[in-house]
Amino acid sequence: MATYQEFIQQNEDRDGVRCSWNLWPSSRLEATRLVVPVSCLYTPLKERPDLPPVQYEPVLCSRANCKAVLNPLCQVDFRAKIWACNFCFQRNSFPPSYAGISEVNQPAELMPQFSTIEYIVQRGPPTPLIFLYVVDTCLEEEDLQALKESLQMSLSLLPPNALVGLITFGRMIQVHELSCEGIAKSFVFRGTKELTPKQIQEMLGLMKPATSGQQGKPLAPHDTAASCRFLQPVEAVDMNLTDLLGELQRDPWPVPQGKRPLRSTGIALSIAIGLLEGTFPNTGARVMLFTGGPPTQGPGMVVGDELKTPIRSWHDIQKDNARHLKKATKYYEALANRAAVNGHSVDIYACALDQTGLLEIKCLSNLTGGHIVMGDSFNTSLFKQTFQRVFSKDYNGEFRMAFGGTLEVKTSRELKVSGAIGPCVSLNTKGPCVSDNEMGVGGTCQWKICSLTPATTLALYFEVVNQHNAPVPQGGRGAIQFVTQYQHSNTQRRIRVTTIARNWADAQSQIQHIESSFDQEASAVLMARLGVFKAESEEGPDVLRWLDRQLIRLFMFHLRRSPFLQVFNNSPDESSYYRHHFVRQDLTQSLIMIQPILYSYSFYGPPEPVLLDSSSILPDRILLMDTFFQLVIYHGETIAQWRKAGYQEMAEYENFKQLLQAPLDDAQEILQTRFPMPRYIDTEHGGSQARFLLSKVNPSQTHNNLYAWGQESGAPILTDDVSLQVFMDHLKKLAVSSSA
């Protein structure tokens, strides 16, 4: 048998699943002793170029509360044409279309290599993708111009049949009608008045059909016609919309001195959501919010328009001084839930030097699977390229996005699902496999993931419910099935089914095996997610304390210092941003986030990863640090001097030129694939931007440990943070003390 390493890798490649434990303790008692719960990271839409979707519908277990999908783990009686559900042991007969199966003629879903399989199901008419731009016009002229260009450009990236809509907002909200010719029409709403979805739809003239038809028929022809005024196929309104965007003016209302522009983000979003709700419920749609500042009026207001009142900081929040925080958060959460119910996702592109209220608004994206991109300005490549990347295509030439996903988890009887952490909302589906013990978003076995990318990864937590006195038969396996239904970007409805199984192990007798099956990386990420999830909902210090208690045996030094848990030096918005990405990226990226990668380039050899430690910062090295959010190239002191002297320009120092170029090339590679685009920083020793590096490395040398001072081994960091060494020492002390 291959090593666990290989096994893990193989499983991840095939199923997109990484489990914290690859052998499961066979009883609840044992499981709880393991500290790290039985859990896994699951990437539902992991790209599988080698997996052709099958063109038929899955076969379901006939038991009403099971409905598991036929999978390779099922026992099949080919003669009787009967299969036994491996979750509920129900015996089901194959449908008529499977009449011809035999041991040599098996459907794909029975083959072991198809533990993950994708079905294409055609139900109802195909629905086009919907993109609704919600654009803040309270921007600087330059920003607005850049944004307009990006938006215009994006039109060319959309599939021709995609529906687009445009809402602009500032002091007022304008919903632009795209179908008319001649006069450009828009519906205007004031930014201070909260409207019910019904009112919004009435005001937009979307309600007329409702009187005749019933709510349940969203796609009745007339309904579509009505909505068409605001959501039009790109191919039809390309020109119009381009012009419209071109003529977009900055918000014309005067902003008195000492005031912020009035920005009605809250209402704009509620209208966008209301519009989609009324026209395309349960259809994949993307609301893309582009904002350049915090909402300053109306519901969802984050800060007043008085400049003298600064936007809330963590300090304010901790002191309970953020007067709009709770209200706004509640408001946006309500919106997010509405959007999620209808399968619409919300992206947030917030570009401003100051905070934009992400803390409050983030839930919109977090709960609906939307993107959050934070930048300094729309006129930066960070935004422009990230935005382009939203529309990137896969090897099939299809968008790397999916909509309206529903993830259902089925477990063997010994397991129950406790919850999920990721860009999802609970569908509140109670079932036999739902645990009472919630971790993350729990209490359900189904989650809605309004928008998915191939990288979207959820953390799922399970509870072993088998009692200690009812041991699992030796050699027994526990199984988990993930059923993800979603709307593919080519408008097909698809269902991806992943079924995994792990062996049960008796902790007492097989503790060694269990230990060796531990997936350190996955566990780190899984625990980190739990930590972040708690950090979102609980007080910061409490979370750290929890983490320390829980993970005393884990290597979590960097996580503890990371912006996911530490808010010091980060604005609430930044924290929100970092956390947002942390809970949705796959394992590799998540690890990078926890412990940034540091490469060192020198004349002494090929690039090598080095310790994320201040001792790695040497004068004759170039360092490339990837924190996921930032990509820092740091030129050591000597290198910097050389570069300044222009050696790289000289033919005889060609090698130096190459050395300089190497990290740039590597950075480009990362930049090409990363979403969102990281902040790209090219700095050098003593540069102000070097702080990004210095804040990440382990402060093994500081101004405090004098003994290291003056040595030519790295750069001292001016910080009071403890170094890894100190941390470890402390950990050790705690570990052996009984109080832990």
Added chain:
Amino acid sequence: MCVVGIINYLFIYCWSCKGTRGPPTSGAPPVSGAQNYSQFGQGENQNGPPPMGAPPQRPPVSQPYTPGAVNLPGPQHPYGQRFGAPPVSMQHMTNQMASMQVGSTAPSPAGPGYAPPSVSQAAVSAPYTPAAPPTFPPASTASSQPLPTEALAQAPPHSYYGALPPVQQPFQNAVPTFSSAGPTQPQAPPPVSPQSFPQAPPISQPPFSTAQVHPGPTQSYRGPLPSTQSSFPRPPHPTSQPSAFPAGPPPTSIPSQLPGVMQPQPPVSQPSPYHSGPPTTSTGFPPQVGAPPRPSFPGMQGPPMASQGPPMASQGPPMASQGPPMAQANHILPTQPGMPPGPINASLSGPPPQPGMQGYPPQQNGAFGQVRGPQPGYTGPYPGQPNYGAPPAAPASAPAAPKRLDPDSIPSPQASDMPPVQKTRHRIDPDAIPSPIQVIEDDKANKGSEPFTTGVRGQAPPLVTTKFQVKDQGNASPRYIRCTAYNMPCNSDMAKQSQVPLAAVIKPLAPLPPDETPPYLVDHGESGPIRCNRCKAYMCPYMQFIEGGRRFQCGFCNCVTEVPPNYFQHLDHTGKRVDCYDRPELSMGSYDFMTTVDYCKNNKFPQPPAFIFLIDVSYNAVKNGTVGIVCQELKTLLDYLPRENPDVESNIRVGFVTYNKVLHFYNVKASLAQPQMMVVSDVADMFVPLLDGFLVSVSESRVVIESLLDQIPEMFADTRETETVFGPVIQAGLEALKAADCAGKLFVFHSSLPIAEAPGKLKNREDKKLVGTDKEKTLFQPQVSFYNTLAKECVAQGCCVDLFLFPNQYVDVATLGVVPTSTGGSIYKYTYFQAPSDQERFLNDLRRDVQKQVGFDAVMRVRTSTGIRATDFFGAFYMSNTTDVELAGLDCDKTVTVEFRHDDKLSEETGALMQCAVLYTSCSGQRRLRIHNMAVNCCSQLADLYRNCETDTIINFFAKYAYRSVLSSPTKNVRDSLVNQCAQILACYRKNCASPSSAGQLILPECMKLLPVYLNCVLKSDVLQPGADVSLDDRAYLRQLVSTMDVAESHVFFYPHLLPLQKLDVESMALPMAVRDSEERLSRGGVYLLENGLNIFLWVGVSAQQELLQNIFGTPAFSQIDPNMTSLPALDNPFSKRLREIIESVRAQRSRYMKLMVVKQEDKLELIFKHFLVEDKSNSGGASYVDFLCHMHKEIRQLLS
């Protein structure tokens, strides 16, 4: 009676005038200067005449002119003209004067000078006393002479007088006795004056009474005369034949016999004076002829009756003819003390026919003729000639007989009220009762030819129906202010006793004819207009400078205020500022002040105003074509936005909104290639979706605007939206103005009841069952209070709303109109609008409405002398306190009627002053103050009050008062109280001013002899007594419409103008004399034009002459006339051209375009037409004139007994 009294009065004044003036005469020389001055400071004259020293105040008037003349170098056209004119008058005057006695310098000026100079007081009397005039001249000459110029200047204005005088004089001369009376008076005055009044009147009355001539008759007289000399004979007869006349009078006298009856003939008390005097019927006549204003009338009456005999003989026809009119004018009643009464009465009952006959024919004829006569007469020979001229026209065979009312046939509307006895007697000759036409014509004849100068306090201006020129000499022109009484009672007891309303009808921004100078703009610099410290009255001619000019004493509150150093000026020896005539505010009645930032809202100079067009684009509006029409029209109309300087582009910005259930705003920013529409569906909470680009300059955004206006009709061509909102529409406009921080005007084009869910949503509450019940008032009240609140907000922002309605059914004008009528806006209603037939009317209204001069954010305050106080206001405005009238918009058609009450005593010496100050933002965005000053006399004798009233103005007040009362009281109560008040007025007169006479006689003051007929028109108007076919909307509409009418409009509205076209002389510029609004007066063979300010009807008699029809319609056949035509075919014949000219000119006079309706006799439409024949009994139960008069008489008798 009045007449008599008046004469005396006049004389008295004259005396004083002479005395005072005497000195000044010397000053005369600076004629030229004077002219100039006059222009400037017309007002001030009084001060001007330093010479006058003694009578400072009064003299001032006269003096001012002269001084003014001197100071003011500017030769202004007016003057020049005046001069020209004057000569004539002068001569006449002189002649007269000469005869009169005034020989002295007579030439000078006498004519001109006198009247004006005569001082305001005189003025009052003047009108009446034709005879008196002569006296004036002299006086004036004396006084005014100082400045020939003055004289001249005055002369013109006085021309009337002048004219009169001549006439009179001649007559007087002719009639020694009478004339002597007149002339003598001057001399005699002393004796007469004091007691004479009271006594005199009575005295005179007797004679007059004898004279009692029916108005009708008078007319008839004239008619005959003019028409053909042959006619003269007749007149004479009437006159001469006392007994016979009696017959004539009888009709009139009938009343006398019959308690209820009116006696037209005798009525005129004034005449009596004349009679008395000269019996002078002659005198009387002359005046008439000459144009002597009223006097003539009175004279007429008087003379005819009594003296007629003699006069007739002597003067012949003229006399007689004139005489009659006079009599008529005055009134009805025959209490002829002397012979007449008896005979008349007797005869009346019996012979009515005869008299009537005579009377009638003449009347008609006269009526026609008179009109023309008088006018021509003015310039030329005052006296006889004019009359003659007139007559010709008249010649028309006045089939008096036929017209007569058959007593029996006249049902008595008030039957129930009237004693049965009366019924039986009811035989009143309609011609015998006061005729509006006659009064109008007489006034034209007497006052139409010479400018009216405002320098004389207490002088009643010509009637609104008379064309005249005004010279501002210290009081506001009657175009700005008309008062119900130009002699106010000194104390409240008198006022209460008389019940005559004391009110002023103020039209602050009234347009002036091209030959009158608009108010000057005065700038007092950085400190702003100079005002009284205590009452804050603005600097005006009534401020008396003292202490060498260092202080001034306020004419209103007597407070003494320092003169700011930069305004200091030395006084001349008369105590008048040397620069008096250089400064409009010291010499004129009306002028504008520039204001400072202190007078602006928020202490910030206003932004230029904006016009916002809000167009209903619901299904109804699209279907009836209004959307297309409005959009099409706006494209051109926007080039004609009001501007102050015609050479500069208007800086008014415009914005556009369309709406149905939601609102569509348009961004028409110049930089856009295409307009942008912004839909606001949140009608529950209206806001303006855009700022930049909504209000734009027309010239900058022309292309975008045109594109928009082209596209609007297309965009909504297929709309199926039938519901509309209304409240949010106004809110939208209001919010837009708020956002732009400016004042402005909203033009709302609306089609239907706003039933869509939104603030201000209305329901159909039209319930005819409520009509006539106590709950009827609720129908006039707004059904929701939303609009009242909204109106308040609009006013605060200076947002004026003009509403154009195109309803096909009930739209609840009472509610929709709340905002327009509270913001100084207008409502236009086009029921069942159909583009082909109504387009023209709508477009003309729209054009006028958009183009007319308008001020914004106006606050009007009326300050008065201590002793009276403005207590009540009527019009389209909002008041947040008891004194300030706030008008979000004030255009040139808007009128505010102000009622005054005593809160103390007034002094006869100082009179009653009022100053109307209107602070407004001009259409160029300047903050200005318009000041109108008005001084009227105060009297301690009721007779003076009754002698100086203006019935048209009183009616204006009554109508507005009544129309407002229907909001709070049952309509019937309102009607009753009107009748009651009227009866009290007349009873008071009868009791205190008229000579004792039989209770059976109805005696009306000369100035109020039309009060009953007009009042009746008000009472039977659709608002107060609706017919079954009158919708609630119509009533509400009219109610609101009347509330902003000026006197001219209300006059023609209540008493439509009816022109007999068959008498049209295509060669002449003159119109045929109007006929009374009665079916009796319509000839089957004629074609008539009737207009009331809202509609024009062309009534075609079934047997109209083919030639006439051919000329008008292009077809000789009555049956081929298309009753649906809305304009007359443009035929190439003089008659057609002239007729269309007339129609156009009539339209031009009105603030609203009148749609032409052709009504064929005996056609269905005729019912509508008949509704406007207000002297007849109406379908809705309104009384006929005769019946009402009887009823009124009964009421009066009850009060007296």
